[in-house]
Amino acid sequence: MIRHIIAAIATLLALWAMAFMYDLDQKAERYKKIQELIEKTKMEVKVEQTTPSVQEPIQAPEDLEAERKKEEDEVAKKLKSLRERAGSAMAFKVSPLYKQKCSSCHGVNGEGTVGPKLIGKSPEEVHQALVDFKSGKRQNYVMYGLLSKMDDAQLKELADEIGSFQQKLEAAAQ
Ligand code: HEC
Known part of the structure; x- marks a missing residue:
């Protein structure tokens, strides 16, 4: 008897896992479609790389990223408060x-x-x-x-x- 119950539970779990995976697949598919649509409007043009003759000091990418983020936050904050005020x-x-x-x-x-x-x-x-x-x-x-x-x-x-x-x-x- 107990063995039957365990077998039934195992079957249910397996079914649930399959349904879950199926749902994940669907979601992944949808994301891929959206990504493709976005990519389609973008067509990169190859720009010839010229090596700069003067070596400029290179900022660490993390610094640049953080700076950009900060600037963006500031613009977003200003826009938001102005909109609220107006x-x-x-x-x-x-x-x-x-x-x-x-x-x-x-x-x-x-x-x-x-x-x-x-x-x-x-x-x-x-x-x-x-x-x-x-x-x-x-x-x-x-x-x-x-x-x-x-x-x-x-x-x-x-x-x-x-x-x-x-x-x-x-x-x-x-
Ligand atoms: C239907 C959406 C859409 C509309 C409407 C639109 N744009 Fe764009 N615009 C884009 C997309 C997407 C890009 C990015 C293209 C790329 O980089 O290849 C872009 C890029 C740009 C860029 C370059 C930005 C950068 O970071 O290099 C400028 C400038 C720009 N648009 C100005 C305008 C102006 C001015 C108008 C109105 C006449 C306009 N756009 C209307 C979607 C739009």
């Missing part, structure tokens, strides 16, 4: 063009969601990125599709605006 989702005003075309992926204040964070970048950096996306030098279907219908004046306008996000944030936080 009772609005926007910490500072942005142009209708940015709001309409860019904010869905880069956040209402450039803090980044699906697309990378833009706040803190200089106008030149942003402009270069936009020009490169548009020309196809930097390949990304999403950004290319968006920018292909814009003229350079608009790219410049957007770059100047986004390049001033950090200042706007600082000003709003005063």
